[in-house]
Amino acid sequence: MSEFDIKDNTLQLHVHNFSLERSCTCGQAFRWVKRDNGSFCCVIGKELVSVSQHRDTLCISPCSDTDATKYVTYFDLDRDYNAIEDKMLADAVLKKCIPYASGIRVFAQEPFETLISFIISANNNIKRISTTIERLCKACGEKMTAKDGTEYYLFPTAEALKNMPLTSLRELGLGYRDEYIKSTAECIAEGFPLESLRDMPYTQAKKELCKLRGVGGKVADCVLLFSLGHGRAFPMDVWMKRAVSSMFFEGKEPKNAELCELLDGFGDDAGRIQQYIFHFARETGLKNE
DNA sequence: TCCCAGGACTACT
């Protein structure tokens, strides 16, 4: 495991080629908040944690003695992203993405929170997704108080969401997604084996996820990549469609088989490479393609 | 006022 140190309830993790800012704001997670002092806050597990980066050191607080592995896993610190970038450097197209996205890590988030969050993300923008999720947490997530007195809310359990009246959900600004969320929360509360999708082949796991209401191919891929460890998952939103068409298919939309061939070439790093392409597309607007 | 935003559902060929 990567090097770490704990003092004064602060965990210090050694990182390399890591960008906290890019990783927290790239759209994979919605509860990270940037504070004036440059640190980022989020509720992870049941803790409200503050994270800051100083060159190659990540400082996380508060922390207990046994939290190191938890955050190494969350921030994906044991993976060799240099090896991924080396692979991309060998490809003339992928090479161009690196300067725009280097340092992004794919976080390992909690499956249920990720599932509900990305159902909300459908036909929606990041700002509204974030505010809606915070309202949802406040409405039916457990209220917690940190040692310094700060109050915060956990992401709601499936049980709590299931018991919310549709009208109350609608008042939170979920729009037509309210019934998707209620229905999916019901399925999870009644035993839909979300965790078991981790060990299932990618294609089968995706098929299972798509049985849930409000979950189509794109949302399923987000859940598989961002919370269930499926590196093959390659979320295709409108930006990615534009990017993939212009970068790999001379501006034309690829047929399904052509796309599969491309993604097979990316192998188990497809999802992480997706993050590089996505960031490149957003920052350049694909103007030079 | 109209149109769209990091999709999914439904009802059609």
Added chain:
DNA sequence: AGTAGTCCTGGG
């Protein structure tokens, strides 16, 4: 199997 219209909401 593939495609058009519709869906709540906030902002340009």
